[in-house]
Amino acid sequence: EKAMNAVAALNMKLSGRSRVRTREDLARKLESIMAAAGRFLSCTVEEEDVETFRQAKRGRPGPDTRYVRSVRKRFHIAVEPRMENIAYDGRCDGTFPLITNTSLTPGESCRTTNTSPGWRRGTSR
Numbered sequence: 001e002k003a004m005n006a007v008a009a010l011n012m013k014l015s016g017r018s019r020v021r022t023r024e025d026l027a028r029k030l031e032s033i034m035a036a037a038g039r040f041l042s043c044t045v046e047e048e049d050v051e052t053f054r055q056a057k058r059g060r061p062g063p064d065t066r067y068v069r070s071v072r073k074r075f076h077i078a079v080e081p082r083m084e085n086i087a088y089d090g091r092c093d094g095t096f097p098l099i100t101n102t103s104l105t106p107g108e109s110c111r112t113t114n115t116s117p118g119w120r121r122g123t124s125r
Contacts, residue, residue, distance in 0.1 A: 002036075002037070003033055003034065003036065003037035003040070003041055004037075004041065004079060004081075006033045007030075007033055007041070007043060007077055007079050008079075010029060010030070010033065010077065011076065011077045014026075014074070014075050014076065014077070015074075018074070018075075020075065021073070023045065023047070023075070026045060026075050026077075027045075030043055030045070030077070039082070039085050040081060040082055040085055040086055041079055041080070041081055041082065042079070042080050042081075042082055043077055043078065043079050043080075044077070044078045044080075045075055045076070045077055045078075046075065046076045046077075046078060047073055047074075047075055048073070048074045048075070048076065049071050049072070049073060049074075050071070050072045050073075050074050051069055051070070051071055052069070052070050052072065053067045053068070053069055053070075054067065054068055054070070055067060055068070056068050
């Protein structure tokens with residue numbers, strides 16, 4: 001969720017007059033965001049050419065005025081959650097029941113999962 005918010009903030013910075021001009025700069029910024037959550041999100045960078053026109057010479061425009069076209073690149077980031085990795089981590093959520101299971105007492109969770117026999121031996125002494 002933090003990574004999605006960070007990518008959305010970066011996407012907002014890319015709109016308008018952005019200082020990110022090249023794909024390499026954007027890739028560096030995305031790598032720093034995706035370092036922690038790259039397993040759960042997939043990002044694609046879309047490139048768009050934006051054309052602007054201005055007069056070739058100064059002065060008032062007339063019927064014979066020539067215009068110069070300049071093309072600028074604008075980037076957009078599309079984010080998709082990787083549902084298979086999220087579902088896998090959801091299935092593995094019960095691996096440490098004493099930490100993650102809040103509905104059972106520690107004794108009940110040990111009896112149901114049978115994962116900590118040392119804990120039971122320590123109480124019988």
